[in-house]
Amino acid sequence: MAASMQLQPAEVYFAQKLAANEKKIRDRAVKKLRKYISVRSQSVGFSEDDMLKIWKGLHYCMWMCDKPLVQEDLADTLSNLLQCFDNNAQAFLFIDAFFQTQCREWFGIDRLRLDKFMMLIRRVIHQCLLMLKIKKWKVTLVKQFLSILEKYVISDSDNAGPDGLKFHLADIYLDELSSVGIDSLKPDVLQIFLEPYCTMMTRCQNKHLVSHVVNRIFKNIIDQSDVGKDEEEDVSEDEGEEENQDTDKAPKLQFDYTAIADKLFDLAKGNNCLSRNRPAIYDLVKRFKDLAAGIFPSDDIIGSSDEDDPISNADFNMAVQRLRKVEKMGIKKKKTKKRKLEETHEGSEEEPKKKKKKKSKQVVKEDESQINGILDKEPPKKKKNKCKSEQQSKSESNDKNDELEGEGHSTTRNLANNSQKKxxxxxxxxxNADSFVGGIGESNGVVSTKKDKKREK
Known part of the structure; x- marks a missing residue:
């Protein structure tokens, strides 16, 4: 065991301990990893494979963590590992490995664990911006950080990363910029931070992502402007609402609206811009120019909703007429189908009614014959009555057979067979009735002979 532990790399050992089931083992591994990163980054440094192994262990360390407060503490400690790197190249390699790991493992995260990983992404973005603030927002470092985001998140290509990560970054982007660089960020640096989203809008094929970026990035910039705040104050005064003075005195990010409009216009008129994204971009250009002139745009922004392009009145009326024609044709077809079905039902109902009437006549005749047979069971006094009853039954049966044969020709074969059976x-x-009557007669004869013998005696 000792020999295998010596041959095992340190990164693999940390990954195994960070993904352990027990919380104590994971906490010890995180503390030891912090010391290991601070020492090795100053001496030898890490390779990309080493960083990926470390972040795989950190990812599953967050996976195994439970309870909200414990998750928040762990997210803070994992994001603070970025401050252990004194070398900028090693720090950006750490950030690159983080986003690469999240893009790879994103689809394996279930809905119950998604919130804590979104919180981890927010904390890592916050620490990245703090690192850039410590470096005094150097343009080279800012562009290097944005190149990592463009590689994995802020990109129009399908291989860049999952859409869920893109939507989440658009939600937190301006919030984290304002929380970190509200006092130190200048308009030219903010323009650099907005350039990745400007280029993404020109080539993005996902209309839902474009509308989300318009709402969460550019529309928020318009609403947070000084002109937008004055407009909100006027509306609140008209409605009689009161606002806190602290919110009025809160500092805001200072954007260069003319520079944003010029950048969007240059990208929209290029050959790489998609034609369906141009109306939304040109509308934003107009609105940012109005903001630069001190005019607040009040109408809704084109492309800010997920709905399709607006339809003209002529096209709408033509569509209504087509729908009415289709409805009329459908109603006519339904009526013809109903008529055919009613005719078929009527024809099918008449035939069984006739058959039922014939059957009812047969049943009445059969009942009459049975009653006559029961009445004929009275014991005759002479043998002539017996012969007459036999002849009558035979004649009635023959008459019935003749009637049934006549009716059988008029009805179907099945009814004829049933009548023959009956x-x-x-x-x-x-x-059976005749045999019963004969037995009664014999018994009466025996009784009469006994009486005659008694009389003779």
Whole structure:
């Protein structure tokens, strides 16, 4: 075991300890990693593979962390690791490995763990901006940081990163800039921070992402301007609302609106700009020029909603007429179908009614024959009555067979077969009745012979 531990790289060892199940082991690993980074970054430095291994362990250290307060503390400690690097190249390599890891692992994060990773991204962005503030917002360092964001997040290519990460960065971008550089950021540096989003709008094919960037970046800049604040104050005074004095005295980011308008205009007139994104960009150009002139734009910004392009009145009326024609055709088709169905139902209902009537006649005749058979069961006094009853039953059965045969020709074959079966049953019933009557007659004869013998005696 000791030999295997010596051969194992230090980064792999830290990754295993950072992803442990027990919190004590993870906390010790984070403390040791902080010391290890501060020592090695000054001497040998890290490679890209080493940074990716470390961030893989840190990612799953955040994955295993539970409870909101503990997660906030861990997010602060992981983002503060950036301050351990004295070398700028090693610090930017650490940032690059972080965004590369998040883009790779983003789709494996479930909805229950997504909030804490979004919080971790916000804290890392905050620490990156603090590092640039310590370096006094050097243009080379700012551009190097923005190149990492353009590589993984603020990009129009599909291979850059997941859309969820792009949406989240657009939500927190201006907030973190204002929280860190509200006093020290100048308009020319802010213009550099906005350039990646300006270029992304010209070539982005996702209309939902374009509208989100317009709302969360450029529309917020318009609303936070001095002209926008004055407009809000006038509206609040008219409505009778009261505002706190602290919010009025709060400092704001100072943007150069003419520079933003010129940058957007230059990008929109280029060949690389998509034609469907040009209306929204030109509308922003007009609004930023109005802000520079001291006029607040009150209408809605084109492209700020996810809806499609507006439809003219002529096209709308033509679409309504087409829909009405389609509805009329559909109603006619439904009516014809209903008529056909009603005709088929009526024809199918008439046939079984006729059949039911014929069957009912047969049932009445069968009932009459059965009643007559029961009445004929009275014991005859002479043998002539027995012969007559047999002849009558036979004649009735023959008459019934003749009637059934006549009706069978008029009805279907199935009804004829059923009538024949019923006639056979009636014959059997008549034979049984005759046998029953004969038995009664014999018993009466036996009784009469006994009485005659008694009389002779």
């Amino acid at each position: 006639s056979r049953k009636l014959k059997n019933a008549a034979d």
